[in-house]
Amino acid sequence: MKEKMKEIPVQRVESDEGKTLYKIAGWTAFLACILLLGGVSVLQKSWGDLAPSVWMTGGMAVVGILICILGKWLQRRYAFAWIADQLPWLILLIWGTPVRCLNGAKEWLDLMSTRWNFAHNGGTAVFVASATKKEILVVSLLAALLLGQAVFKLTESHSHLAGIFFCTLLIAVEVAGDTFDPITSSFLIIALLGMNMSDAGTMVTRTCLRWIIGIGALLFAGAVFIPNGEVESIRQLRENTKQAVHEIRYGKDSLPKGDLGKAAKLKESEAVMLEVQSEQEKSMYLRGFVGSVYEGGVWKETEDSAYGGENAGMLRWLKQKHFDPQTQVATYYELGEDENAPESNRVRYKIEDASRYYVYLPSSIKEVTDGRLKEKKDIRYVSRGFIAGKGYEIEEVSGSRPSELMVADGWVSDPQTDAQKEYCEAESVYRQFVYDNYTKAEADLADLIDEVFWKDYETENDGIYSALSHIREILKEKVQYTDAPAAVPEGADPVRYFLNGSHQGNAMLYATTAVEALRLHGIPARYVEGYYLSGNTVADSQDAPALLSGKDAHAWAEVYFDGIGWLPVDVTPGYYYEAVALQQMVGTPDMVRKTASVNNNSFEANQLTGENGTASEKQENFRVAKKTMRILLGIVAVFLMLLVIIFALAEAVRVLAAWLMKKEYDRTAGEEQVRRAELIIRGYLGLWGIEAHLGWNTEETDRKIAEKTGTLRRGEYCRVCELLEKTIYGEEELEEYEKRTLNRFIKKLTVPGEKCNLKTRMNLRYACFKFLGM
């Protein structure tokens, strides 16, 4: 009678040497010391200048360990000794109070987020906390206590996964808080390796020690000699990955995004970028990229750090005051009592080839009526969702006159209603922010700009209009417009080259120069790229959406009009009215013609998406169908590629596995080889769906094999069983020809017969994976 154990526990056996307790304790203590050293160092560095004394933190960590040791010793005698572990926590919490602890924790999180912001130009503000020294001390001590107890538990149990989690967490805290220290990390990694190479309650072997010392020396040498900074290839990889993800989410960039080195690409594409349907025939500047900081020939968006620090929470506060910088112009019109205020205009968009990263809205937006959009600070809107949406609808409020003619109404300086007062209060705060962040010109260009534009400028009757007119005149004299400006010589600044060198440029250079000039003059301005929708284009489209191609890409400046908001101004020739025309406009009321789409009752927002069938919708349907087919084909292609790659990998691994299996088989001899052959035969028969056991129902199994495989004849299995039994039970060695019979049988078993289905074929093909572990 045989009895097999279902679960076979692993019994650990030590070598026949006497256990030296003091050596084991010494090794455990060494590991604990290194872990403690690393952990305390991370804690202290995370606090920075506010860190309490290292002796106090370290001391509390040691207390944590001692308490755990005491608790363990007491638990052997008393059932309730587990309370000993919790006692220091209770004492600290009572002394520090939970509220102080919370404040201290908030302070720590704030410190971490501030450092992260500095390191990554972020603007995240988690809390706005200000903790006292005592609160910081309490939290520090609690953290140190937790660290000590964690170190004890880790070194006692030698739990590998927990150790990895612990060390990774500490290193991650260093990286996140920008306090990364290679030496601290070296300590943690060495401790981790030490725990992995030894077992709980056992002494480390000499071989382990050699490896730990070697790797430790390597890590410390690296910590000392490897320079700090950033690996360029990693940074490049990060950028490339971001770019790739960006393209998947939003499509390819269609605008140069403030890079004056790529100015020639502004109007390169002729593809349809946007379809815009407006209820009013008027020009609109559809804002895309907004640049706030000019550096080295490139415009960058406002950094998140500008919204942190003193300005942390400003945007939230403005929202509470019903003030939104993005819809400020529409709010201004709403709060005013001017009878001639422009009417609301509904505009529908559909993004074709333009990048979906930007939502091309005018500065006069009032609200988003359709589309999943959200605001990004005070700069622009962004689309929600991983893959950005392609269509949306808004309402905007603007006149047909150029922005430079705008003058704030009297109520801005003297608000009458509560809403106006609230608006003015909020606007004053935002204005301060704007003046702080949007009036700094680039230092390298300041002299040139001043020389070119403001040296002989008379400041009498100075205002945005006069400054702008002056800039236009200067530019008219000095430079010429061209769609594709010449490449900037390496090392030269594009604006400098534009003004002093080539004297030719496109809208990007004009807009950049204007922004720098206005800023130097103390007028807040920012650089914008996007698309220009002219009133003529809208009028020509009649009831169809206006198509904007790459040729309609444009760059302009936005100026902050006090009390009104950000409005677009243009200095590019062909895009602004001459002074005479402007003066004529001042005297006439602002008339905006409506397009036919207003009277078209069948006009629906979903017409843009082609859900209803009209003549123009057929084209739309065809375009949609084409796009869908492309996407489906793309998915199929990707799927096929993946299949090919997986198949190639599987085949490569199969060949390797088969070679390894053969090598293992040939390495064995005698009974072991025969036993292995028996296992392989049984395994293969299992894949054929035949249950086989040596010496049991041999005839029946032989019949099934002959039936199912088709490659093996009746009697072959019986013969093979005889050979197997001869060795396994009879303990006789097989002759060479008998071994060949076995091998031939195994080989035939691997050949799929005609009656085989696909599943069995695949199983037989990749069976070597299964047998490799035998």
Added chain:
Amino acid sequence: MWKNRLGYILFFAAVMIMLVISGKPYLLGVLIVLFLLAVAMGVFTRHDVTNLKISASAPSGAQEGKENFFTIDVFAAKKIRTAGYLMITVCEKNEMFGRTWERKLLLRLKGEKNHYKIPLACRLCGEIRLTCKEIWVRDLLKLFQVRANLFGEIRTVIYPRKVNLQVELSQATIGAPKSEGMMQNRKGNDLSEIYDIREYVPGDDIRSIHWKLSSKTENLILREASDPSHYNVVLLPDFGQDFMKEEQSENVINAAVAVGASIGQRLIEKRVAFCMALPSVSGLQICEIKDRRELQRILALWLACPVAPKSGDGLQCFMMERLEQYFTRLLILTAGEYQQNLSGLNERIGITVLHISAAAGYVNAESGNGCEIIEIPAGIDNQETYRIRC
């Protein structure tokens, strides 16, 4: 092992993520070190396996209930670089009881020479056969494992514990008289037949020298005379595997074996040669036991024989082969319930049934019709001396 691999991969991935986020060159160095370390572990472990020699040995015998070990020696011809552990799967089989169990042993390598003592289960007597099924060598970080050569099969015998018995031989005989019984010339059936020849050793009787053969060779050859032995008593263990389905049955059979061995011991001490009828595939194997040495040998043989399939089979074989004509006294060793018809042997041979029972609390003896039944409790008390008359 999967935990170690998972942990290593997770740590590697975490360092990679932190490297991508922060771009610190030191983390790149750590990543490279981790990768190379894993590769080194894999490569050097394979190399270490080729240098390892693993052997195992066990004492030839041990006593039931006492501590017993088998040893594994691991020797490395060259310095071990990364091999840290051995995972050995060993199959232990008790030949007598047919019990098999697998054990997994994780041995930690401490140097080039390692010696391990692994305890053996000595709860049941019988021959223990240890077969190594597989040996895996793992590296220090337990990331990789490489198969190593197996060590050969080792055997050890767990002898039953001693039972305090007092055996009394009855003068009365049933069936054949005392002078009858099995006469076995151990060295042949003919009394004058020479059983063996061997070289002359100083001290041998010169009258035993085979002069004819010696003249043909350069050495003096001795002839060994036959050695007739007289056997009246036969010990028949008659318990079966069908009994082993019950609870506590192994302990009962264990006790029966202990009693049988002790009876044999006592008979030899009294210089009473006896036979033991061991169950085998082809029936009963009659083994003669004349002295202590032969008792040890036959006991080892008995302990290596699996228990018969059914209790009572031994008696059936005995009756079928009409072995009662050769002996005057039959000692039947049974365990558990024993319902055999002994009437066929009445008046032909004296029968003593030694019935080991878990239910019995004390020794109980019944006799009648030439048959004596002695019930002995399975929980043998070493303080007591059991008296058996046969």
